[in-house]
Amino acid sequence: MTRHHGVRTSIRGTLIGQQSLAPDFSLPDLTGRKLDLSSYRGKVVLLDFWATWCDPCREEIPHFVELQRKYGDQGLQIIGVSMDDGPEPVRNFYQHFKMNYPVVMGDAKTGELYGGVLGLPIAFLIGRDGRISAKHIGATDISVFEKEIVNLLRSKAGSG
Amino acid sequence: MSLPIKFRQMLLVFIFGTVAFALASLAFSYQASLIPASRLVNPDELVKILQSARSEKPLMIQVGSHVLYTQAHIPGSEYIGPASSDSGLQALRKRVEVLPRKKFIILYCGCCPWSHCPNLKPADDALHAMGFTNVKVLYMADNFGADWVEKGYPVAKGD
Numbered sequence: 001m002t003r004h005h006g007v008r009t010s011i012r013g014t015l016i017g018q019q020s021l022a023p024d025f026s027l028p029d030l031t032g033r034k035l036d037l038s039s040y041r042g043k044v045v046l047l048d049f050w051a052t053w054c055d056p057c058r059e060e061i062p063h064f065v066e067l068q069r070k071y072g073d074q075g076l077q078i079i080g081v082s083m084d085d086g087p088e089p090v091r092n093f094y095q096h097f098k099m100n101y102p103v104v105m106g107d108a109k110t111g112e113l114y115g116g117v118l119g120l121p122i123a124f125l126i127g128r129d130g131r132i133s134a135k136h137i138g139a140t141d142i143s144v145f146e147k148e149i150v151n152l153l154r155s156k157a158g159s160g
Numbered sequence: 161m162s163l164p165i166k167f168r169q170m171l172l173v174f175i176f177g178t179v180a181f182a183l184a185s186l187a188f189s190y191q192a193s194l195i196p197a198s199r200l201v202n203p204d205e206l207v208k209i210l211q212s213a214r215s216e217k218p219l220m221i222q223v224g225s226h227v228l229y230t231q232a233h234i235p236g237s238e239y240i241g242p243a244s245s246d247s248g249l250q251a252l253r254k255r256v257e258v259l260p261r262k263k264f265i266i267l268y269c270g271c272c273p274w275s276h277c278p279n280l281k282p283a284d285d286a287l288h289a290m291g292f293t294n295v296k297v298l299y300m301a302d303n304f305g306a307d308w309v310e311k312g313y314p315v316a317k318g319d
Contacts, residue, residue, distance in 0.1 A: 051225060053244050055276040083227045085241065108230035108317075118232055119303020120272055138273060138302065 019131040022047070022124065023113035027081070027104035030091050035079070035104045038130070043077040044152040045126040046145065049106060049117045051083045052093045056139035057121040061097050063142040067149065068101045074153050075128065081106040083120060127152050191281035192274050192297075199284065201296040206234075206266065207313050216264050218296070221255070223248060223283040224269040224304075232309050234268065235316040242271075243283035252283055253290065261291045268297070270304025 022045070024038045037045070048064060050057035068078045080103035082090045087105050094103055111117035114124065115135075125134040125148050134148055201209075209215045220237035222229050229239040240255060241248035256265065265287060269279045280297050287295045300307035309315055 051271070053225075053242050053278050054272050055278060056272060083225050085226045106227060108227055111227060111231045116231055116305055116309065118228060118305025118309055119270060137306070139276075 019127070019133055021130050022126045022132050023110075025110045025113065027106065027110060029102050029104050030087055030094060035102055037079070040077050040079070041130050042128050043075045044071075044128055044149060045124075046076065046078045046149065047081060047114075047124040047126060048078065049081045049083055049111070049114070049120060049122045051120055052089045053084070054120040058093075059139065060121060060123075060142070061093075061099065063145075065098065065100050067142070067146060071149060071153060072100075076149055076153060077101065079104065081110065083111070083117060125149070125152060127155060192269075192277040194281055195284055195297050199295065199297055200299040201266065202299055203308055203311060203313060206298055210236075210314070218264040218266040219256075219259070220266045220268065221252065221283070222269065223252065223267055223279045224271040228271060228304065230318060232304065232315045232317060234308070235314050237266075237268070239319070240283075242279050243269075243286070244278035248279070249282060249286055252286055256287065256290065256292065259292075262294055263292065264294045264296075265292060266296050266298055268300070268304075270298075270300045270308065272303060274299065274301050 022037060024036065026034045026036045029035050037047075046064070046067070048057075048060070050060070052058070064078050064080075068076060078101040080099070080101065082103055083106050084090050090103060090105070093099075106117070114122075119137065121136075121139065123136045123140065123145070124132050125136075125145070127133050133152060136144070209218065217236075220234055222233055222237050222239050223241070223243040225242060226239055233239070238255070240252045243249050243252055256263070259265075267280060267283045267287070269277050271277060271279065284295060284297055
């Protein structure tokens with residue numbers, strides 16, 4: 001078990017511990033426009049570090065599309081952070097899988113901000129107050145995400 | 161009676177398609193698992209090799225993502241690119257083409273859990289097809305972070 005930014009984590013599982021603010025970043029999306037994480041304060045954010053060539057990452061994407069469709073109007077915002085070496089395969093993937101949430105191109109600096117993204121997928125759940133509530137390493141059952149998202153959506157901003 | 165025949169034909173097509181898809185998915189998903197155990201090296205074994213004054217030092221090649229390599233990699237290892245892509249495989253072949261076929265080479269990735277890594281098997285296959293006889297693949301069950309960095313093994317950052 002390890003600690004990154006005060007959030008307890010374990011491989012292939014989730015433990016929720018001391019909450020810390022999600023590090024802000026400004027990264028280009030697939031059209032080149034900058035996306036600032038801080039602009040989503042007030043929403044529940046699922047931050048998914050992934051890559052097109054990562055098999056377990058790909059398996060999660062259709063489920064994330066469904067979660068965004070199901071809970072988007074309640075305040076969920078999924079943001080994909082691609083760790084691919086370039087945007088071209090990501091653009092193709094985005095269209096093919098009809099992704100309905102923004103994807104930005106990640107970099108090493110952003111990975112380090114989040115404690116090192118040294119394996120994929122890694123997903124962070126961030127509450128309406130901008131605090132990280134969970135970190136999932138490796139493929140995670142979508143029901144786990146959904147349960148946590150529903151709990152976070154019920155929380156008011158500021159109450160975590 | 162044409163309906164049952166059509167139904168049987170459709171059923172056969174469905175079964176065949178399902179089996180073909182499952183086999184294709186299996187082959188793609190478990191590529192690294194197909195590498196023979198005799199060609200694997202564990203992290204602690206590699207560390208001993210690197211620390212030993214007597215051991216032949218291998219050429220270590222990372223065949224995963226550059227973003228992951230930049231964050232952390234084995235000191236002295238080289239980034240080549242994802243060997244699941246044509247460009248990555250070409251870069252790998254180009255890097256080693258002039259080397260003696262007995263050269264000790266270590267391939268590693270750590271992008272994903274072992275059974276899901278798409279990069280190592282193509283890289284290993286490519287080197288063996290070129291005639292390299294002393295290639296080992298670094299076995300990491302979960303990923304480079306969990307199986308190397310968090311174990312306290314040597315790490316370098318940057319390009």
